Amino acid sequence: MSTRPAPSAPLQNDPESPIMTVHTASPAAPTSSPTAAVLGAHPQATTDADARKAAATDRSGYIPSTLPDGVVVARGVDDVVEALRLAQAHGVPVVPRGAGTGLAAGASAHEGEIVLDVSRMNRILAIDPVEMTAIVEPGVINAEVNAAAAQHGLFYAPDPASTAICSIGGNIATNAGGMWCAKYGVTRESVLGLVIVLADGRILRTGRKTIKGVTGYDLNALFIGSEGTLGVVVEATLRLRPKPVRTETLAAYFADIEAAGRAASAITAARIQPSILELMDGPTLEAVDLAEGTKHRELGGAFLLAQTDGYGAHLELDEIVQAISPYATSIHRAADAVEAEALVKARRDAIPALERLGRVSIGDIAVPRNRLAEAFTGLEDIAAQRGVRIFSVAHAADGNLHPMLVVDPHESITEGPAKAALGDMFHLAQRLGGTLTGEHGVGLLKREWVGEEIGETSRSLQQAIKGVIDPAGILNPGKAI
Numbered sequence: 001m002s003t004r005p006a007p008s009a010p011l012q013n014d015p016e017s018p019i020m021t022v023h024t025a026s027p028a029a030p031t032s033s034p035t036a037a038v039l040g041a042h043p044q045a046t047t048d049a050d051a052r053k054a055a056a057t058d059r060s061g062y063i064p065s066t067l068p069d070g071v072v073v074a075r076g077v078d079d080v081v082e083a084l085r086l087a088q089a090h091g092v093p094v095v096p097r098g099a100g101t102g103l104a105a106g107a108s109a110h111e112g113e114i115v116l117d118v119s120r121m122n123r124i125l126a127i128d129p130v131e132m133t134a135i136v137e138p139g140v141i142n143a144e145v146n147a148a149a150a151q152h153g154l155f156y157a158p159d160p161a162s163t164a165i166c167s168i169g170g171n172i173a174t175n176a177g178g179m180w181c182a183k184y185g186v187t188r189e190s191v192l193g194l195v196i197v198l199a200d201g202r203i204l205r206t207g208r209k210t211i212k213g214v215t216g217y218d219l220n221a222l223f224i225g226s227e228g229t230l231g232v233v234v235e236a237t238l239r240l241r242p243k244p245v246r247t248e249t250l251a252a253y254f255a256d257i258e259a260a261g262r263a264a265s266a267i268t269a270a271r272i273q274p275s276i277l278e279l280m281d282g283p284t285l286e287a288v289d290l291a292e293g294t295k296h297r298e299l300g301g302a303f304l305l306a307q308t309d310g311y312g313a314h315l316e317l318d319e320i321v322q323a324i325s326p327y328a329t330s331i332h333r334a335a336d337a338v339e340a341e342a343l344v345k346a347r348r349d350a351i352p353a354l355e356r357l358g359r360v361s362i363g364d365i366a367v368p369r370n371r372l373a374e375a376f377t378g379l380e381d382i383a384a385q386r387g388v389r390i391f392s393v394a395h396a397a398d399g400n401l402h403p404m405l406v407v408d409p410h411e412s413i414t415e416g417p418a419k420a421a422l423g424d425m426f427h428l429a430q431r432l433g434g435t436l437t438g439e440h441g442v443g444l445l446k447r448e449w450v451g452e453e454i455g456e457t458s459r460s461l462q463q464a465i466k467g468v469i470d471p472a473g474i475l476n477p478g479k480a481i
């Protein structure tokens, strides 16, 4: 059993950050309305303007035009149950919120809605080193699960680049991916069971505490990735794994991003299983260098980070070197863990480095892994045609690209060239046999393309499922499906 101190303030509340200016047409919370009835009755509710502002959006670059009417800051399951019971009774829409690091405006909230913030429910309740599981509350920060697991020689595999600032509840709601997902799979592969509060306040337990189990429909899988539209996660049983006995890391540089994409595809084609395979293009390297004082851009026009783990890590890295040598201009094997961590850090720093340059809107398309180079070429075409700046990173082993548009801090990403470019990215992915979102979710920003990808039969079935689980439609309406 361990507890952790309150998380440091999320970056989105940073007053220095250009992306966080929320322009609002509704500074004062209403005093007589369904939301006022809920907020007036809940002991943990606030209508404080700063709290509403801080809870209005996430890290997607989306600027809501209004603020939510109030925020319930849950301290425990009872607070969540009470909030949802009240909201259901008064027909008030509720936006669940973890750490607010989402990149799809899934946690964004508006006038007429209340935010249910579970970030203070942040205890690690138990770690079982023999079964290799952890039971956690939703607000626990991802990296803190790993820090606690490390004390037992274990680790939690889904590690978004935002590991230091995102919450497990948000990871579950978005089915988050990360660097180690190249080998160990995304969040869904590491969540054994959940405790969920449904829209009417009932408690639902999904999954189980055992590694295997197939009794009934897999509701666990349904709730993971449902973006807060089906229920609020209040507890999770996570699968931990033994820390690898050995890891080996390399950085390779290329003339351009297409060559790097071809090299990444060659690794997949050679059936090598890296634990990390990350790409960054030249403009992103420049931004990272500027922010961190590093010199990656001098070494090439694109960067590939590869890590292998396990007893044969060094042999597997040899195979990677062989697969990428025809494409790379230079390859550097990390001499020790410190050097390896510095390379991983360069990739983790990419988004914050770009946020220094302006408002960032992050695409999240995924394509078949043998089509990475074509995807990068297509993105260059979109940038030229739409007159926008696109910076690209990718979880290359999963074919998951993050083309990032950087616009003026006061420019909207939901209209004009930025919006058009986001649509172009989706159609590019579709042409290559890919998908609209690999790991960030649909949220508010990508919803208009969902039907095009999944088709009418799937969409109406999904809406029917939502109708059964949340008949009043109070949970995160207008998001995900």
Ligand SMILES: Cc1cc2nc3c(=O)[nH]c(=O)nc-3n(C[C@H](O)[C@H](O)[C@H](O)COP(=O)(O)OP(=O)(O)OC[C@H]3O[C@@H](n4cnc5c(N)ncnc54)[C@H](O)[C@@H]3O)c2cc1C
Binding pocket: 058, 059, 095, 096, 097, 098, 099, 100, 101, 102, 103, 105, 106, 107, 118, 138, 159, 160, 161, 162, 165, 166, 167, 168, 169, 170, 171, 172, 173, 174, 175, 176, 177, 178, 179, 227, 228, 229, 231, 232, 233, 234, 351, 352, 439, 440, 476, 479
């Ligand atoms: C620098 C940076 C790097 C990132 N790198 C990655 C990456 O590598 N991989 C990746 O997948 N993502 C990445 N992200 C995106 C983000 O960190 C993830 O989507 C993360 O899972 C969101 O967690 P959160 O706690 O911040 O959720 P929030 O932003 O608070 O919410 C996200 C969604 O989850 C819902 N939600 C939150 N908590 C709950 C709950 N307890 N119950 C039900 N619904 C809930 C919200 O309603 C919303 O729809 C990155 C973000 C940043 C800023």
